[in-house]
């Protein structure tokens with residue numbers, strides 16, 4: 001497990017729990033708790049709930065249990081609540097983000113996020129066929145990440161790695177899946193990370 005010390009409290013934390021905090025004096029790498037404390041002070045927010053939230057486990061339609069780590073970040077006038085799965089201590093699989101207000105009850109926000117996660121995990125877009133995973137119906141939803149195994153082009157652009165049903169699907173694999181629908185039309189719509197894709 002690769003951990004880095006927070007430059008404020010010196011606690012060793014994994015990379016997914018660190019945030020760059022930039023001030024006029026320079027940039028600091030802070031743990032989530034110290035980051036929120038700094039932003040709360042700067043924004044004049046005195047009663048910000050900065051307690052870390054315990055991970056939650058949610059079962060998907062195929063019976064697989066997914067464990068979500070939770071991270072709250074205060075970003076001035078907004079709070080982001082992230083739920084993410086980890087593989088070898090790196091975010092991998094389903095990722096969710098909810099945007100709320102700093103003074104909103106944390107458990108109300110968590111309730112909204114868990115509801116969204118449940119609804120998303122209730123639908124699966126891929127099925128395990130004879131030739132590997134295939135698109136089950138006529139629709140597929142997921143997330144676009146970067147394929148870190150791709151070295152990238154001259155400008156550093158990597159190929160996409162899609163995350164569908166919490167599973168990594170390479171651009172090539174996805175291309176093969178699409179060929180089930182050769183001759184069909186398609187529509188592709190981008191949706192912000194914090195918007196509800198399940199609805």
Ligand SMILES: [Zn+2]
Nearest residue numbers: 006009031034
């Ligand atoms: Zn810290």
